Amino acid sequence: MTNREQPAATDNVLTIDGLNVSYGKVPALRDVRLTVPRHQITAVVGPSGCGKSTFLSVLNRLTDLVPDCRVSGRVEFDGIDVLSRGCDLFALRRRVGMVFQKPNPFALSIRRNMELPLREHRVPATEIDGIIECSLRDVGLWDEVKDRLDKSALKLSGGQQQRLCLARALSLDPEVLLCDEPCSALDPLSGEIVEDLISRLRERITVVIVTHNLAQARRLTDNVAVFWQQNGAGTVVEAGSVDDVFENPQSEIASAYVAGSRG
Amino acid sequence: MKPSRSNSWSDPDRRLELALRAAASVSGCVVLLIVLFVLWQALPALRDIGLPRFVADADWRPTSDTQPQFGMLPMLAGSGLVTLGAVLLATPLAVFSAVLVEFYVPRSVAWLLRRLLELLNGVPSVVFGFWGLVVVVPLINAWQPPGQSLLAGVLVLSLMLIPTIALSAAVALRDDAGDLARSAAALGLDRGAVVWSLAVPRASRGIGGGVLLGAARAVGETMAVVIVCGNIVQVPASLFDPVRTITANIAMEMSYATAGHRSVLFATGLLLILVTGFLVAASRLLSRRGARA
Ligand SMILES: Nc1ncnc2c1ncn2[C@@H]1O[C@H](COP(=O)(O)OP(=O)(O)OP(=O)(O)O)[C@@H](O)[C@H]1O
Ligand SMILES: [Mg+2]
Numbered sequence: 001m002t003n004r005e006q007p008a009a010t011d012n013v014l015t016i017d018g019l020n021v022s023y024g025k026v027p028a029l030r031d032v033r034l035t036v037p038r039h040q041i042t043a044v045v046g047p048s049g050c051g052k053s054t055f056l057s058v059l060n061r062l063t064d065l066v067p068d069c070r071v072s073g074r075v076e077f078d079g080i081d082v083l084s085r086g087c088d089l090f091a092l093r094r095r096v097g098m099v100f101q102k103p104n105p106f107a108l109s110i111r112r113n114m115e116l117p118l119r120e121h122r123v124p125a126t127e128i129d130g131i132i133e134c135s136l137r138d139v140g141l142w143d144e145v146k147d148r149l150d151k152s153a154l155k156l157s158g159g160q161q162q163r164l165c166l167a168r169a170l171s172l173d174p175e176v177l178l179c180d181e182p183c184s185a186l187d188p189l190s191g192e193i194v195e196d197l198i199s200r201l202r203e204r205i206t207v208v209i210v211t212h213n214l215a216q217a218r219r220l221t222d223n224v225a226v227f228w229q230q231n232g233a234g235t236v237v238e239a240g241s242v243d244d245v246f247e248n249p250q251s252e253i254a255s256a257y258v259a260g261s262r263g
Numbered sequence: 264m265k266p267s268r269s270n271s272w273s274d275p276d277r278r279l280e281l282a283l284r285a286a287a288s289v290s291g292c293v294v295l296l297i298v299l300f301v302l303w304q305a306l307p308a309l310r311d312i313g314l315p316r317f318v319a320d321a322d323w324r325p326t327s328d329t330q331p332q333f334g335m336l337p338m339l340a341g342s343g344l345v346t347l348g349a350v351l352l353a354t355p356l357a358v359f360s361a362v363l364v365e366f367y368v369p370r371s372v373a374w375l376l377r378r379l380l381e382l383l384n385g386v387p388s389v390v391f392g393f394w395g396l397v398v399v400v401p402l403i404n405a406w407q408p409p410g411q412s413l414l415a416g417v418l419v420l421s422l423m424l425i426p427t428i429a430l431s432a433a434v435a436l437r438d439d440a441g442d443l444a445r446s447a448a449a450l451g452l453d454r455g456a457v458v459w460s461l462a463v464p465r466a467s468r469g470i471g472g473g474v475l476l477g478a479a480r481a482v483g484e485t486m487a488v489v490i491v492c493g494n495i496v497q498v499p500a501s502l503f504d505p506v507r508t509i510t511a512n513i514a515m516e517m518s519y520a521t522a523g524h525r526s527v528l529f530a531t532g533l534l535l536i537l538v539t540g541f542l543v544a545a546s547r548l549l550s551r552r553g554a555r556a
Contacts, residue, residue: 062445062448062449065445065448090451093451094451100445100446100449104442106443106447106461107461108464116452120451120452120453120456121451168450169449172450
């Protein structure tokens with residue numbers, strides 16, 4: 001019996017089961033099931049409006065900020081029941097970081113952008129400078145900004161801002177990083193840099209990334225979940241490894257959808 | 264047939280535009296005429312008495328036949344201190360109310376509070392003055408007579424400034440409250456951090472604009488301070504001393520002022536126009552810059 005309790009070959013960091021989300025009376029997601037394997041990159045793809053962003057914001061409970069948003073079902077993160085009332089959001093959001101589509105640095109200096117979350121999470125003051133440098137190096141921004149740490153973060157280019165946001169999220173040492181179309185608001189070159197950074201993250205953390213770009217999904221990720229609008233609400237119509245979903249899709253919808261990226 | 268003219272007059276859009284332009288220029292002209300009139304009336308005083316005597320004269324004895332004195336220092340001090348005190352007291356309270364409205368209370372309560380602030384903003388100042396006279400002044404009198412004092416003016420005026428400053432601050436805070444909350448929540452920051460480390464510093468220019476607007480209102484406020492400040496011409500030695508502001512001075516003396524005295528009052532009116540104009544312009548500039556940043 002003890003053997004059975006060993007972690008399985010693919011150890012899932014997130015398990016989503018029977019997830020329903022609605023905004024007021026309008027359903028956005030219905031009966032979503034998905035598992036997210038640890039230290040891999042999972043792409044969430046699908047047409048506009050099928051609930052990808054909504055799905056992502058359930059995972060760190062950002063849905064709480066939408067007054068009339070109702071969420072039911074089960075989301076398990078490393079044994080924690082994310083949707084339970086007692087879930088410690090402060091801790092959850094430290095362990096599950098997020099990067100948005102639009103770079104969203106605070107209107108503060110670069111240093112304050114990095115410092116503020118670390119301070120709030122009670123990282124000892126003596127460690128903060130080191131962590132800031134290390135995180136900015138991780139995203140290749142250190143050499144570009146080390147002489148202007150006290151200048152406004154809003155003065156950076158879009159790509160630099162997005163890398164700063166990535167560094168800010170990574171500085172809290174999350175176990176999961178949620179990325180909502182992180183490259184789509186950037187110029188192609190900056191997008192490629194960010195994409196590269198994310199692909200290298202898989203050694204350390206689990207990434208769930210929403211993307212409209214199937215080529216990117218194919219290039220970058222290990223697993224794919226195809227979301228689709230069915231009966232007025234989004235749901236997962238196909239999920240699996242990149243190769244399975246792209247080469248051998250089971251559902252008709254998914255095969256039509258991924259056809260564009262093939263060959 | 265006058266094709267071109269009838270064309271422009273028959274086009275309702277064009278007619279509306281012309282009417283609006285006319286109305287705008289009329290009101291602009293009226294303001295300009297008032298300022299010019301005040302300047303014209305103030306000119307004799309500025310020419311014959313001169314600015315230096317307004318601060319150098321030891322007394323305010325404008326009606327004396329033998330040796331009129333035009334020392335405005337007590338009134339300048341009165342207006343300055345009442346304004347400063349009211350702004351200092353109202354600003355923190357106003358910012359707290361704005362933060363409360365924008366970040367802490369549920370939407371329906373926030374709506375109610377906003378309407379309340381707007382209502383408070385619209386209450387005529389004579390009502391504030393009357394309330395101050397029946398409620399605030401007796402309280403101060405019981406503590407440190409006579410009651411009508413700098414402190415009474417500061418208290419009543421600060422109450423009038425709270426809605427002015429709070430409404431501006433709320434607008435500045437609202438600018439991107441939603442985005443900010445999301446970005447911050449995703450990093451685990453709580454509401455306190457969002458408000459005090461992010462939203463308030465970010466809105467500081469807009470809040471500053473509101474404070475200057477409040478100061479302009481305070482400098483120009485007349486009725487309430489006439490009622491509660493006691494109107495004695497003296498540089499106050501304490502908060503409990505009665506004071507007279509520039510505005511109160513004009514209001515109280517204009518009915519019997521003649522010749523030189525009258526012109527001096529107009530000169531002080533000109534000063535009020537300049538100060539409030541400057542404050543309003545600075546407020547605009549600050550708020551606009553804040554919105555762009
Ligand atoms: N805050 C909200 N309030 C009400 N309805 C919302 C809200 N956010 C999203 N929705 C609705 O929920 C559905 C799913 O939206 P969502 O943003 O999750 O889709 P998406 O897949 O991310 O789309 P896109 O690819 O365009 O980003 C849409 O019908 C949308 O209108
Ligand atoms: Mg989206």
